[in-house]
Amino acid sequence: MDFLLTDEQKMIAETARKVGDRFGLDYWRKLDAENTFPREFWAAVCEAGLCGVALPEEYGGAGLGMLEMALIVEALSAGGGGSTIGQLFMINPIFGGVSIAKFGTPKMKKELLPKIISGEINCCMALTEPDAGSNSLEIKTFATGHGNGWRLNGRKIWITGAEAAQKMLVIARTTKVQEVKRRTEGLSMFLVDVERKGLTYSSIEKLGTNTLSSCNIFFEDVDVDGDELVGSLDGGWYELLDVLNTERIVTTAGLVGAAELAFRIAIDYAKERRVFGNRPIAEYQSLQFPFAQAFAEIECARLMNYKAASLFDRGLPYGTEANVGKLIASQAASSGIEHAMQTMGGMGYAKETHLERLWRDARLFRFAPISEQMILNFIAMQNLGLPRSY
Ligand SMILES: Cc1cc2nc3c(=O)[nH]c(=O)nc-3n(C[C@H](O)[C@H](O)[C@H](O)COP(=O)(O)OP(=O)(O)OC[C@H]3O[C@@H](n4cnc5c(N)ncnc54)[C@H](O)[C@@H]3O)c2cc1C
16 A cells, blocks of 8 residues: 655646646635636646546546546645635536546547547536435436437536536436336436527526536427437446546545645634734634644545545545545535634634635535435445445
8 A cells, every 4th residue: 555646646736736826815716706617727727737637648638547636626726716626627527528538439539528628618417406416316307219319308406517518418317217127227328518409507596616606407308419328328327426426536635625725724814813912822722623633534534535536546446435535524624614714703704814715615515416414324335234224
């Protein structure tokens, strides 16, 4: 077991750190206030070759792995972007890139991977529906066979990045639930144009992660071409799961970076801030211990995430590690950033110190993309052999 990063991995993380520093906190504060997609930032990420790090070399990627992607996301998040950076990587190199690289047709790979890697196009992923969140197998969006392709009808909710995307990975039923043996069968993935007749969207007002809008999506007789199927017809659920667990890896990396950033802001403040006399508040043990506790948990999440990533990169099962890392990271980042705000008193609540954005954004990841309860359900059944409780 080798815990040391290679020189190449250190260099990649350093490159990401420099891109992150070039933009910094004020850039993210402005875009957050304006609810604007971080176009210049994403262009710089792609320009530096960071979007394609885990995608195949023949399409312009670096052919490296998820471990390198995790290092990049951590560094960009800690550089100012915060935990929402995980989502940017989720929608583009993961749901766009990894899904196509693993399951797409040769035509999709040739046409789309270079554009995703260069940042020419953005992607998004549409699984959740108003009545199907944690219970994703309840989705009702249906693709009915039509000519050489399908016709899509249904509704999705919370689809992040849709307004800035050209392509949407849609998960739909292709065989009625009554006609399959298991509910995991009869689902398929399609890659459709966001701007297509019958597909409409509207953004949802939300607490945070404001640089990536999240949308309601409506499909009304949307035509899908025969060659827009990603992976196998009716077998899409198993293929999607393989990709979904990589989204946990970038989520954890984003949270680890965000916690690092928030702790730095609050600790720098606490070293200067004096209340009741001459001692800076950083000297108070009651302020130090929660940081130390959160640091310990974040370090464990980071390590577990690297393990998940390197298992994925070796083609080995990594679901438990990816879920455990995400569970601990989301709880430790939430409580750690909450403590950072407490440490700064009123200034933690002011927009100018940036902490409130990190606090708002990190909160999301306790229930998305998978909730902590559903991870505990997974661990109870998969790792402890306990009966299903729901
Ligand atoms: C800002 C944002 C961005 C998102 N982006 C995307 C996206 O891009 N694409 C996409 O497809 N989806 C997206 N989602 C959806 C996200 O994945 C879901 O919100 C998440 O899976 C939870 O589903 P839900 O909101 O329907 O909650 P519910 O499933 O209604 O759950 C509500 C609560 O009940 C608990 N619960 C449910 N079942 C159990 C059980 N069996 N045992 C114990 N507790 C349980 C949950 O843990 C949760 O706390 C996004 C959501 C948000 C808020």
